Amino acid sequence: MHIEFHGAAREVTGSCHLFEVGGKRFLVDCGLIQGARDAEARNSRPFPFDPKTLDAVILTHGHIDHSGRLPLLEKSGYRGPIYAHPATRDLCRIMLKDAGYLQEREAEWENRKRERKRLPPVEALYTMADAAAALRRFRGIGYSEKRKILPGVEVTLLDAGHILGAAIVILDLEEKGARRRVVLSGDLGHSGTVLMPDPATVDKADLVIMESTYGDRNHRSWERTWAEMSEVFDIAARKPGNVLIPAFAVGRTQELLFAFRERFREWELDRWRVFLDSPMAIEATEVYYKHANLLNAAVREQRREGGLFDLPNLHLTRTAKQSMSINRIHSGAIVIAGSGMCNGGRIKQHLKQNIWRANCHVVFVGYQAAGTLGRSLVDGARRIRLWGETINVEAKIHTVGGFSAHADADGLSRWVSHFPKDVPVVLVHGETDAMQAFQQRLSKAGRAKVHMPLQGVHMDLSSMKMTGN
Ligand SMILES: [Zn+2]
Incomplete structure (x- = not known):
């Protein structure tokens, strides 16, 4: 039973976490890396795992930095289900189609330039057809509905209050009689927004993996x-x-x-x-x-x-x-x-x-x-x-500040405070500065173990030990 962190490791885009339980492998999120040109170039590198060997994908929410490489996963041979809240599926119909369109246009534009320089054409990262094929793999799971998706893997989604359909993912895992509960925050919402409810609270876990985008600051009221x-x-x-x-x-x-x-x-x-x-x-x-x-x-x-x-x-x-x-x-x-x-x-x-x-x-x-x-x-x-x-x-x-869809430092702190102090916390989805500030804040509040894994780090869920950091 283990996890590998393959995205949003000390950065805010490209969310992608690989789990292996009882020989079955699944991803939580498969997002696009966004930002500067050289960062985005990493999207076209092969996945650090073979997509054909994956058995399932769970998607926390529709934002492209969490969902935007699903069509690429399809293109690379993934043929399993993609579990998400039904509202996430509906939003992805719009967003992934648009992402496919943009990828096609970008390749076209690049190829016009390359043609003038007599360079061979490049292929689009993925197409609208890849996006449409990925969309057919979506399976809806409502909030609070426990679903067994693989032997030894049960999933429950709770409302993260971030955008429509956004979910906190609770994984109840079992391998050879050993049980572990892993809670992933996904992107947590900003309390008091006009549309979304406040993020659901959870208090039981063996491991918490949480976002830390605004770990170093609070929003304007x-x-x-x-x-x-x-x-x-x-x-x-x-x-x-x-x-x-x-x-x-x-x-x-x-x-x-x-x-x-x-x-x-x-x-x-x-x-x-x-x-x-x-x-x-x-x-x-x-x-x-x-x-x-x-x-x-x-x-x-x-x-x-x-x-x-x-x-x-x-x-x-x-x-x-x-x-x-x-x-x-x-x-x-x-x-x-x-x-x-x-x-x-x-x-x-x-x-x-x-x-x-x-x-x-x-x-x-x-x-x-x-x-x-x-x-x-x-x-x-x-x-x-x-x-x-x-x-x-x-x-x-x-x-105009204050419109953010993400929890601020106080909000993140409040959310994680419901878990006992000895539960280890892994910070993802944050720039290093914001993460470090939040790590210090949690340590001061008495939380014993707060990790900030780098890309590719491996965590054994039986021993809770990290390697490669
Ligand atoms: Zn988001």
Whole structure:
């Protein structure tokens, strides 16, 4: 009985943990590595295990850094089931299809360049067809429903409160009479978000594997976050212009729409026309409607009274033509579009049309990774390059903190405090600094063993010993 850590080891993407129990092998998560170019290049390296020898995969949630290499697993010969919450399966239908499309376009673009240099073409990491084949392997497991997936392996999913369908995974393992319970946090939600319930608590485990993204800091309070949003709309309304909000299609967009609806009068949103300019976000919103029973109690109450994400002045723009028509509007529009970090998607077009105008406002509501266009705007770039053109930045750039879908350091600490102090904890899914800060915090709180495995480290579940760190 053992685990190998093959992803999100001292980094925040590429989640992938390999378990072996009684000769059966399964993965928890198979995410894409995202970020700088050389980091992303690691996606095309062969897996450090043979996908054909795997017997099952368990997926914690739909985010691409957890699910994005499933089509590659399919392409590499994996033919077993993929277990996930039904809402995760529905979100993956949108996200993996999109990921396949992006991989195909990226290869096409690269090959045009290579052709001019007379270099041999490269193959897409995977295609939309690989994504569709992987999607057929999904098997739904509801929250709190114990399921035996392999001999000696029982799985229970609990609500992680992160995005729709996100799960904490409890593994009850048995090999030759020895039993072990391993609890994986997946990505833990941020308490008090408008849509999601707080993460479920667990108190029994022999080993806890948990994320540590914000292990070194706390988020701004929700009150502060709402006040900041309100202030941006007030400033923006004084001089007519447009407001652009780059947002992730899944989760963040729905949180924003719901907040808009709740504070429609307070923020005087009737002064604006609101555009949701993202086919993916529109589809994801439909999935949120379908699984509205999973949202927090206050939201479910509203659901009974009608829509959750409707606004009287909301325009959903699906086609490219509809999207382009927004270009003619020079004031009074709030445009929500992806991608959240401005490195792709329709938001780039809106930036091109608006960012050189002094009366335009760009509001960042999510994390901006180093190397992205969003990050350079947040860092105060005075000029940006879009499709080879240099454009002056005259717009006002705002960063509204507090919208994160991840637990902060206090939240992580609270969640793990339910386990007895002698239960060993393995930190994954965090940058080294955040992890170290969190490790110190847990040690000070009296937790005896806190590990930070490197990529490829092996942990024996009988002896609880790590090798290769
Ligand atoms: Zn996530």
